[in-house]
Amino acid sequence: MDHPPAESSLPQLPQLPQLPQLPQNCSFDASDWHILSQFWFPVAIAAELGHGPIGAVLLDQKLVIYRSGETIVVADDLCPHRGVPLSMGSQDGDGIRCIYHGLHFGPGGKCDHVPANPDMGIPPRLNLKTYPAAQKYGLVWTRLRAPEAPDHPRSAIPTMPHWDDPGFQQINCPSIDIGGFAGRQLEGFIDVAHFGFVHLTTFGDPNNTVVPSYVPVTNEVGFSVDYRSSVANYPIGVESSAPEGFVWLRHFEVHLPFTASITVHFPGEARLVVMNCASPMTSRQTRLFCPIARNFDLHIPVEAVHEFNRRVFEEDRLVVEAQKPEFLPLDPTLEAHISADRSSFAYRKGLRAMGFSPIFAA
Ligand code: FES
Ligand SMILES: [Fe+2]
Known part of the structure; x- marks a missing residue:
């Protein structure tokens, strides 16, 4: 007759880390939620x-x-x-x-x-x-739980250029609610090929839609991009005071998973920084917070900045809410790509390297 094996001869089960309970009716894949819950939003x-x-x-x-x-x-x-x-x-x-x-x-x-x-x-x-x-x-x-890598720069609150610099005005725009996934929204913020199609009532130029080549550079928190083009950053109707042939530099900093900033280099030393903080309420709802810093036009009431910013993000919102699938495909075979998508490609690659699902927030 067989005897049950002695306790010491039983195979040892691996020790699983204690994971916190998911919120009720959690709309995220459990593993994606456990990664996301370690970041500041x-x-x-x-x-x-x-x-x-x-x-x-x-x-x-x-x-x-x-x-x-x-x-x-x-x-x-x-x-x-x-x-x-x-x-x-x-x-x-x-x-x-x-x-x-x-x-x-x-x-x-x-x-x-x-x-x-x-x-x-x-x-x-x-x-x-x-x-x-x-x-x-x-x-x-x-943040909802302590990070597994507390010393990793990505575990810190993202950095916003110029916010604390002398001469810069600090502006907090009202938040904007978007019926879409934060990953889709953030990807739209770093997309440079949509200006002349989506932002036609704010700053886009339908006659200037070619995207010059640019190269995302990976860093510890995500990546940065210097994007140079002739697309001006003046609101439509405001006469350009840039010299003929001026090249606009838009410097992007992406802090994975859902924060990015753009620093627009206007002529001279004038700078405008817009930070896009996409806070994931659920996998299908995003609250967008948008601090702005600038060192020019300081006499213009901040309400005008709020209004212009709202109109720009409203143009984006209509697109993000209509995108299908609603999730962000991190598997490159799931959507078609063009050469102008280098930032989007770097973004998805970075998220994949963090361990998110190939169909992120399905
Ligand atoms: S439910 Fe009784 S005090 Fe809050
Ligand atoms: Fe946009």
Whole structure:
């Protein structure tokens, strides 16, 4: 008769890392979510905080953001008492108060007042589940879990050129919601072949659509591109003050997975920087945050910049929301390519190297 093998002779199962639970109804492939959840993404405009809690969604996780004195708290948007969203509550002193039974949450998401039982001890289970919060470029950034490679430059908040430089004006445009995947949106931002077709009411020139050759250069966070062309960057209707034959340099910095900036070199030392921070709410919804820095036209009201920026991204939004498939194909055989797509090719290659699925966010 066979005896069961002694415990020590059983094959050892590999130790699997402890992965956090996915959010309810997660719209991402589990492995893609686990990679994405390690990166910083913006979830709110800092100046909009303070009057009351703000609700947000990041990677399908519902969040509440509130001010507590000088600090900002990002937490699950769920009261630990009876599950009411805290974003329905109100700002109260150095924290927020739940709309249902009035529990108060202060610094660090700690519950510090239970109106129904004010004299009883407060169990730690009433504290909120919080996430790190950082303020940069006028935005509140967070990440859902600690990165596996904390020292990797990509694990840091992306860098925006010139934001802190003297002489530069800092502008925070209102966010724009897009019914599409962040990867598709970001790829559109770095695409240089669509200006003369999509941006016809803002800055594109239908008579100047040839894309001169350019070369993406890989770096630790993604890649950069110097794109030189004769396409001007003045709004349509504004007379060009560039000298005849001026070559426009557009310098792109891509920080994988979903952030990029463009620095437009105007004549002389004038510079315009637009940062495209595509925050993935779900695999089909993106909130676009867009800090801008510039060292010219400082007398023009920022509302005019907000409006022009909104119109440019609105032109893009219509295209991104119509693209099929909705996911971003990282397998090069799934879409056809042209030579002008070098940035798109570098982008998809970089994402693939990070381990995302060949059909990213299917
Ligand atoms: S559900 Fe929030 S206080 Fe009861
Ligand atoms: Fe565009």
